[in-house]
Amino acid sequence: MLTRTRAIVLKNLATGEADLIVTYLTEELGLIRAFAKSPRKTGSRFGSSLEPFSFVRISLFGKEGTGLLRITGSDIIEPFQEIREDLKKVFSLAPVINLTERLLPEREPEKKSFSLLLLTLRHIRDSGPEASVILCLYYMVRFLDLHGFSPKLDHCTGCSRDTATYQISQGSLYCAECASQYKNEGSVSIRISEGTKRLYYALLKWNIKSILRIKVSPAILDELIQLLEGHIRYHVIQRGSPPLFHLQQPQAFHQG
Numbered sequence: 234m235l236t237r238t239r240a241i242v243l244k245n246l247a248t249g250e251a252d253l254i255v256t257y258l259t260e261e262l263g264l265i266r267a268f269a270k271s272p273r274k275t276g277s278r279f280g281s282s283l284e285p286f287s288f289v290r291i292s293l294f295g296k297e298g299t300g301l302l303r304i305t306g307s308d309i310i311e312p313f314q315e316i317r318e319d320l321k322k323v324f325s326l327a328p329v330i331n332l333t334e335r336l337l338p339e340r341e342p343e344k345k346s347f348s349l350l351l352l353t354l355r356h357i358r359d360s361g362p363e364a365s366v367i368l369c370l371y372y373m374v375r376f377l378d379l380h381g382f383s384p385k386l387d388h389c390t391g392c393s394r395d396t397a398t399y400q401i402s403q404g405s406l407y408c409a410e411c412a413s414q415y416k417n418e419g420s421v422s423i424r425i426s427e428g429t430k431r432l433y434y435a436l437l438k439w440n441i442k443s444i445l446r447i448k449v450s451p452a453i454l455d456e457l458i459q460l461l462e463g464h465i466r467y468h469v470i471q472r473g474s475p476p477l478f479h480l481q482q483p484q485a486f487h488q489g
């Protein structure tokens with residue numbers, strides 16, 4: 234079976250003497266891992282098309298549904314070189330890649346996630362490094378929503394009153410009174426401010442150009458990052474796994 238599809242490189246991993254296993258989010262096959270023979274040897278025809286974030290058209294060869302696919306062709310559509318050259322952009326994208334890779338099953342079509350990632354990468358490339366965190370949060374909030382994993386931050390799920398307490402295990406807000414009714418062992422809650430709720434719903438509903446005009450304080454960005462970290466680790470990925478946001482220290486996110 235030979236397949237051609239547009240794809241975005243999520244990451245690559247060296248294997249053997251000079252081979253690579255490349256993880257892609259593809260337009261036609263969703264998440265896939267594919268094998269490139271000796272791309273690191275001189276004279277490789279793949280060039281930089283196997284580097285993270287490259288937007289490419291690939292040809293794959295492999296048996297239907299089983300085994301590792303082999304990359305037989307890879308042509309760059311948009312290199313996204315500007316992203317790879319900016320450490321802040323690369324660091325900001327780490328949780329995006331991590332979440333995408335951990336949530337999606339392999340070889341199931343994912344056209345909406347593919348379009349969302351491409352849109353996000355184009356805006357990260359075209360914006361200054363200071364916008365990369367908010368653009369990555371935009372992707373993560375929309376991606377969770379696409380897959381039915383959104384946290385609900387509007388009001389208490391029990392009684393509809395306003396409250397600032399997010400119960401991680403419930404994936405939504407609960408006031409103290411309602412929370413006492415289901416109280417289960419080890420239930421962890423976090424307080425979130427009105428500013429964080431507003432930012433979250435802006436990321437969920439506004440178009441990307443309007444989102445780029447939002448001025449957000451570092452405290453609010455941190456609060457949203459903490460919330461997403463807790464939520465994703467509880468609901469999406471295994472709790473024992475390493476942190477999604479590797480660089481939670483404010484200085485890593487907020488210094489230019």
Ligand SMILES: [Zn+2]
Binds near residue numbers: 392393407409411
């Ligand atoms: Zn309530």
